Amino acid sequence: VTLDSGLDLHVELSPTRPARSLESRLRNAIVDGRLPRGTRLPPARSLAADLAISRNTVAAVYAQLNAEGWLQSRVGAGTWVSDLAAEHRQAQPPSTRATSRQSIDLRGGIPDPSGFPRRDWLAAVRAATLGAGTSELGYPDPAGTAKLRAAVSSYVARTRGVAARPDSVVVGQGFGELLALVCRALVARGARRVAVEEYGHSTHRRVVAAAGLKLVPITVDDDGADVEQLESLSVDAVLLTPAHQFPLGTPLSARRRRQLTSWADRNVAWILEDDYDGEFRYDRRAIGALQALAPDRVIYVGTASKAVAPSAGLGWAVPPAAILPDILEQRELAGGQPAALHQLALAALIDAHGYDRSVRRLRSLYRSRRTRLENCVASQLPDCELTGLSAGLQCILRLPPDTNEKHIERSAAERGLRLEGLAAFRVPGVTGSAPPAVVIGYGGPTPGQFDTALAILVECVREAIVTQHQGGRIDGSV
Amino acid sequence: VTLDSGLDLHVELSPTRPARSLESRLRNAIVDGRLPRGTRLPPARSLAADLAISRNTVAAVYAQLNAEGWLQSRVGAGTWVSDLAAEHRQAQPPSTRATSRQSIDLRGGIPDPSGFPRRDWLAAVRAATLGAGTSELGYPDPAGTAKLRAAVSSYVARTRGVAARPDSVVVGQGFGELLALVCRALVARGARRVAVEEYGHSTHRRVVAAAGLKLVPITVDDDGADVEQLESLSVDAVLLTPAHQFPLGTPLSARRRRQLTSWADRNVAWILEDDYDGEFRYDRRAIGALQALAPDRVIYVGTASKAVAPSAGLGWAVPPAAILPDILEQRELAGGQPAALHQLALAALIDAHGYDRSVRRLRSLYRSRRTRLENCVASQLPDCELTGLSAGLQCILRLPPDTNEKHIERSAAERGLRLEGLAAFRVPGVTGSAPPAVVIGYGGPTPGQFDTALAILVECVREAIVTQHQGGRIDGSV
Numbered sequence: 001v002t003l004d005s006g007l008d009l010h011v012e013l014s015p016t017r018p019a020r021s022l023e024s025r026l027r028n029a030i031v032d033g034r035l036p037r038g039t040r041l042p043p044a045r046s047l048a049a050d051l052a053i054s055r056n057t058v059a060a061v062y063a064q065l066n067a068e069g070w071l072q073s074r075v076g077a078g079t080w081v082s083d084l085a086a087e088h089r090q091a092q093p094p095s096t097r098a099t100s101r102q103s104i105d106l107r108g109g110i111p112d113p114s115g116f117p118r119r120d121w122l123a124a125v126r127a128a129t130l131g132a133g134t135s136e137l138g139y140p141d142p143a144g145t146a147k148l149r150a151a152v153s154s155y156v157a158r159t160r161g162v163a164a165r166p167d168s169v170v171v172g173q174g175f176g177e178l179l180a181l182v183c184r185a186l187v188a189r190g191a192r193r194v195a196v197e198e199y200g201h202s203t204h205r206r207v208v209a210a211a212g213l214k215l216v217p218i219t220v221d222d223d224g225a226d227v228e229q230l231e232s233l234s235v236d237a238v239l240l241t242p243a244h245q246f247p248l249g250t251p252l253s254a255r256r257r258r259q260l261t262s263w264a265d266r267n268v269a270w271i272l273e274d275d276y277d278g279e280f281r282y283d284r285r286a287i288g289a290l291q292a293l294a295p296d297r298v299i300y301v302g303t304a305s306k307a308v309a310p311s312a313g314l315g316w317a318v319p320p321a322a323i324l325p326d327i328l329e330q331r332e333l334a335g336g337q338p339a340a341l342h343q344l345a346l347a348a349l350i351d352a353h354g355y356d357r358s359v360r361r362l363r364s365l366y367r368s369r370r371t372r373l374e375n376c377v378a379s380q381l382p383d384c385e386l387t388g389l390s391a392g393l394q395c396i397l398r399l400p401p402d403t404n405e406k407h408i409e410r411s412a413a414e415r416g417l418r419l420e421g422l423a424a425f426r427v428p429g430v431t432g433s434a435p436p437a438v439v440i441g442y443g444g445p446t447p448g449q450f451d452t453a454l455a456i457l458v459e460c461v462r463e464a465i466v467t468q469h470q471g472g473r474i475d476g477s478v
Numbered sequence: 479v480t481l482d483s484g485l486d487l488h489v490e491l492s493p494t495r496p497a498r499s500l501e502s503r504l505r506n507a508i509v510d511g512r513l514p515r516g517t518r519l520p521p522a523r524s525l526a527a528d529l530a531i532s533r534n535t536v537a538a539v540y541a542q543l544n545a546e547g548w549l550q551s552r553v554g555a556g557t558w559v560s561d562l563a564a565e566h567r568q569a570q571p572p573s574t575r576a577t578s579r580q581s582i583d584l585r586g587g588i589p590d591p592s593g594f595p596r597r598d599w600l601a602a603v604r605a606a607t608l609g610a611g612t613s614e615l616g617y618p619d620p621a622g623t624a625k626l627r628a629a630v631s632s633y634v635a636r637t638r639g640v641a642a643r644p645d646s647v648v649v650g651q652g653f654g655e656l657l658a659l660v661c662r663a664l665v666a667r668g669a670r671r672v673a674v675e676e677y678g679h680s681t682h683r684r685v686v687a688a689a690g691l692k693l694v695p696i697t698v699d700d701d702g703a704d705v706e707q708l709e710s711l712s713v714d715a716v717l718l719t720p721a722h723q724f725p726l727g728t729p730l731s732a733r734r735r736r737q738l739t740s741w742a743d744r745n746v747a748w749i750l751e752d753d754y755d756g757e758f759r760y761d762r763r764a765i766g767a768l769q770a771l772a773p774d775r776v777i778y779v780g781t782a783s784k785a786v787a788p789s790a791g792l793g794w795a796v797p798p799a800a801i802l803p804d805i806l807e808q809r810e811l812a813g814g815q816p817a818a819l820h821q822l823a824l825a826a827l828i829d830a831h832g833y834d835r836s837v838r839r840l841r842s843l844y845r846s847r848r849t850r851l852e853n854c855v856a857s858q859l860p861d862c863e864l865t866g867l868s869a870g871l872q873c874i875l876r877l878p879p880d881t882n883e884k885h886i887e888r889s890a891a892e893r894g895l896r897l898e899g900l901a902a903f904r905v906p907g908v909t910g911s912a913p914p915a916v917v918i919g920y921g922g923p924t925p926g927q928f929d930t931a932l933a934i935l936v937e938c939v940r941e942a943i944v945t946q947h948q949g950g951r952i953d954g955s956v
Binding site for chain 1: 489507512513514588591592594596599600603604607608610612613614615616617618632635636650651652653654655656657658681684685688783787788789790791792810811812813814815816817818819820822924
């Protein structure tokens with residue numbers, strides 16, 4: 001057998017005129033780019049065997065397409081697609097799709113992808129791929145691979161105080177997928193209403209609603225979500241961010257934690273704990289997972305997206321044993337689960353402490369950005385105040401009363417800075433006062449963009465405050 | 479700063495008695511195994527800084543646990559968890575969970591995981607991880623990463639004749655997840671009833687039903703699914719395996735392909751094409767994807783699970799442009815998508831032709847197993863017949879009339895061979911004759927197990943036939 005490009009080529013032939021149809025199929029594939037220039041074709045002998053036609057037929061077709069200029073060949077080097085078709089296509093007018101201008105992202109909840117530990121990740125993939133047993137290469141356990149469940153259970157026990165065993169962990173694509181599966185499992189068990197914090201990710205609220213649950217908002221204050229409201233709402237569950245309210249940044253107070261678990265016990269209700277960035281704390285004591293206080297009522301969910309990279313995905317739930325089979329049932333009905341190979345790589349990263357290293361590195365990066373933000377606001381925006389600084393990937397810039405958040409969002413967008421006002425996170429239709437503020441994410445900008453991001457932020461906020469004051473004066477002069 | 483293990487340790491302290499609570503938390507974590515033996519603890523200085531307590535407090539706690547034997551330390555080498563706790567736990571009685579006996583898997587549709595191209599995969603991961611731009615490391619496009627969509631569109635165009643562009647591809651976890659998303663999208667557009675082949679995967683049927691669609695079976699014969707039945711069933715869509723009916727192995731005939739697309743055009747109905755093993759063909763011409771005949775009505779779905787490994791997962795849909803946004807909407811509501819890093823690795827594997835190489839290698843492996851199976855049946859089971867041999871990962875062993883399939887399943891299981899009768903794939907409640915047969919998968923056994931698998935199969939089938947004949951004689955003598 002001669003050299004083979006390894007290309008697998010599908011060609012459907014007319015049984016009566018195989019040469020003619022092979023010729024036109026190949027020509028079309030070359031002209032429309034399905035066979036790009038430089039593609040090596042199989043030797044006539046192998047293509048003939050694959051198609052069950054004679055070798056001479058294939059050789060004649062190759063010769064014809066050579067003569068037309070679509071193919072080139074040289075003895076000993078085989079046959080390949082020439083540049084002709086590509087040149088032909090390039091003569092067409094270019095696509096009208098404009099490339100979007102590079103923008104800087106200061107939105108909340110987005111980790112810095114440039115912090116991704118490429119070398120540690122490659123070492124982990126290598127260890128996982130070479131070390132995987134044959135049975136680990138087959139279809140995985142619907143709850144996740146044994147190695148990742150073991151690595152996660154000891155990691156969340158150690159760093160977040162979660163009461164977990166390997167067989168109490170369910171691996172998922174990330175927080176969103178696990179939220180969808182958990183909500184569907186609750187609906188299948190009869191749940192109808194779920195309380196959510198007044199502020200949060202609108203995408204999470206959409207996932208909850210799509211699962212068939214009615215959303216009931218509860219307010220958030222300086223002690224976190226006001227869980228006392230749950231007593232009168234007849235909800236079956238509550239979705240919370242207890243370590244660091246998203247996006248306000250306040251932790252749920254110790255007193256409210258006790259109230260909450262007492263409510264759940266008395267009402268046999270579920271608490272969904274979104275521990276989205278529990279590892280990132282700066283100058284206060286760590287607040288352990290709520291789950292440890294009530295492992296029978298709390299469905300704990302964490303994610304690797306913040307500590308490794310959004311592109312690595314993967315998350316984990318630690319549900320009470322009573323509801324774990326319902327979650328796996330929903331996983332089966334949703335038809336998918338994260339690739340076992342990818343799970344094994346994350347397990348190897350955690351086991352080799354590369355995950356911890358990444359958390360520490362990112363924590364120090366975010367801490368230094370937070371300090372730069374604090375200094376910047378103190379010196380340049382004295383009318384504003386930062387809150388929610390003690391942990392997490394974002395904080396809140398409180399603006400003077402009546403400042404227009406939307407104005408800041410718009411003028412930032414004009415300058416290439418993506419930024420969201422606090423109102424963007426509020427449950428639509430909720431009434432009551434909401435002081436103006438913008439959410440500042442530390443993670444979105446690359447290291448080189450952060451100072452530029454702050455400079456644009458200062459400009460836009462000052463402009464909004466001045467406009468507002470001028471507006472006030474004009475109103476006053478009428 | 480001294481040497482640091484990189485461990486990230488969560489310890490929640492009592493504000494009034496920090497030393498006492500640190501001591502008991504660490505002791506508990508060591509005793510119950512959350513801190514396994516050999517784990518290095520952070521230097522007292524860094525742990526003190528993390529917990530905002532004095533260094534002397536931490537040093538005193540370490541000294542106490544040292545004295546108790548839980549920790550060991552040496553100047554210059556730091557402090558680590560001793561063997562004491564592990565020895566303590568090993569003195570407990572061992573787990574009673576029995577290890578299941580190694581079994582051989584001859585079920586249909588399971589690829590051989592020992593064929594996984596580890597070296598090619600590692601090279602692809604390396605290229606993808608080092609070559610990823612910062613923006614590719616963030617949250618991915620809900621339809622999939624640009625690189626994988628481009629690689630898939632040219633691959634399916636080249637090998638399966640699919641009419642695809644990069645922006646018509648939706649990447650998914652695998653066939654099951656894409657099926658779930660497509661079915662939910664159809665339901666959201668008003669679809670209520672879907673036709674399915676009389677034989678197929680029961681898990682797929684569960685996914686379709688869970689999305690809210692009513693299943694309507696159509697029969698399958700030697701020309702594939704009898705699509706003429708669609709004319710009178712008022713269904714909104716049909717789920718089919720046209721290249722190689724699963725598990726019967728018959729391709730959908732050319733005449734029926736035309737009937738089918740004409741039906742879909744006239745009724746504005748959808749065809750879901752499950753092209754689960756279209757790449758694996760042996761001694762007949764390749765049958766191209768149905769999608770090319772009616773790109774506006776066919777939702778094409780393929781998977782990498784067969785050609786790379788189930789542990790790599792990933793699949794792709796090529797839906798008509800009209801329904802693509804509905805599928806992405808369902809993806810958002812399901813909350814998850816495959817990790818971008820993993821997608822980029824598969825793209826690199828396809829681009830470097832490692833995917834094609836894997837298909838060729840597996841095809842030759844399966845072809846040789848098929849030949850061994852044919853020889854074995856011809857010489858040792860002359861009363862049986864093999865069908866569905868021309869392509870795919872499995873075929874059908876037709877048994878003499880009245881042979882009891884269940885008997886073969888059971889006696890195979892007793893000998894450690896997993897095997898399924900054809901009835902296991904039939905839609906429950908469908909009536910009409912179903913001649914006895916078992917499905918034989920080439921992929922499940924490792925290379926070393928295949929001959930053993932055949933030997934057990936022969937034994938079990940012979941036993942069932944003999945039992946049946948004896949049963950007949952006994953009945954006759956009464």
